[in-house]
Amino acid sequence: xxxxxxxxxxxxxxxxxxxxxxxxxxxxxxxxxxxxxxxxxxxxxxxxxxxxxxxxxxxxxxxxxxxxxxxxxxxxxxxxxxxxxxxxxxxxxxxxxxxxxxxxxxxxxxxxxxxxxxxxxxxxxxxxxxxxxxxxxxxxxxxxxxxxxxxxxxxxxxxxxxxxxxxxxxxxxxxxxxxxxxxxxxxxxxxxxxxxxxxxxxxxxxxxxxxxxxxxxxxxxxxxxxxxxxxxxxxxxxxxxxxxxxxxxxxxxxx
Numbered sequence: 001x002x003x004x005x006x007x008x009x010x011x012x013x014x015x016x017x018x019x020x021x022x023x024x025x026x027x028x029x030x031x032x033x034x035x036x037x038x039x040x041x042x043x044x045x046x047x048x049x050x051x052x053x054x055x056x057x058x059x060x061x062x063x064x065x066x067x068x069x070x071x072x073x074x075x076x077x078x079x080x081x082x083x084x085x086x087x088x089x090x091x092x093x094x095x096x097x098x099x100x101x102x103x104x105x106x107x108x109x110x111x112x113x114x115x116x117x118x119x120x121x122x123x124x125x126x127x128x129x130x131x132x133x134x135x136x137x138x139x140x141x142x143x144x145x146x147x148x149x150x151x152x153x154x155x156x157x158x159x160x161x162x163x164x165x166x167x168x169x170x171x172x173x174x175x176x177x178x179x180x181x182x183x184x185x186x187x188x189x190x191x192x193x194x195x196x197x198x199x200x201x202x203x204x205x206x207x208x209x210x211x212x213x214x215x216x217x218x219x220x221x222x223x224x225x226x227x228x229x230x231x232x233x234x235x236x237x238x239x240x241x242x243x244x245x246x247x248x249x250x251x252x253x254x255x
Contacts, residue, residue, distance in 0.1 A: 099181025
């Protein structure tokens with residue numbers, strides 16, 4: 001009996017280490033891209049084709065979302081460990097994580113489609129090119145307003161309560177783990193999608209912006225005073241977006 005808590009602690013530590021290593025490796029890849037000679041063209045997609053864009057998007061999601069998703073992943077793994085102790089069938093945790101990443105990969109495909117469409121419109125319309133910073137500022141204001149929306153509040157409450165989510169959404173078997181991973185991915189997407197969309201006016205590969213967004217997401221999901229963080233973020237985004245619309249040069253990377 002005494003060895004079970006010890007084994008569970010080792011399993012928990014192994015999962016945490018794997019998640020942190022994956023996130024650290026993803027950040028290393030993103031950082032290495034900053035050091036490479038600039039070969040990408042201008043535009044929202046930065047000249048990347050769909051496969052490369054999707055690959056970089058998934059790497060970004062691993063870097064930015066794994067730290068805040070760790071409590072949910074650990075809760076899923078803990079339930080599976082208890083099932084194993086009772087002699088019941090278990091599902092590997094990586095299946096839950098894979099389904100979670102699948103949702104973010106789908107969001108990357110949608111993001112690429114929207115970005116490619118916006119790039120094509122910009123090439124056809126000089127007006128859009130001239131007012132791209134204003135559009136970017138409006139997008140940042142929209143991200144700030146979304147921080148205060150009921151949908152944001154509902155999704156964030158699910159992301160902040162791993163045990164509550166597991167108790168309410170548990171499904172047995174492999175198909176159940178896939179469903180749970182995708183469902184949690186949708187809640188995370190609903191919580192953060194406009195923050196990621198904001199990377200388009202700021203620069204898709206803007207490492208500083210990615211780091212700030214990562215810290216904001218982690219704070220919202222982890223700190224007791226999370227609504228204070230959300231409200232401060234909303235005010236900062238709305239204020240910055242308005243300033244960009246008035247002074248476009250305040251936008252570090254034009255759309």
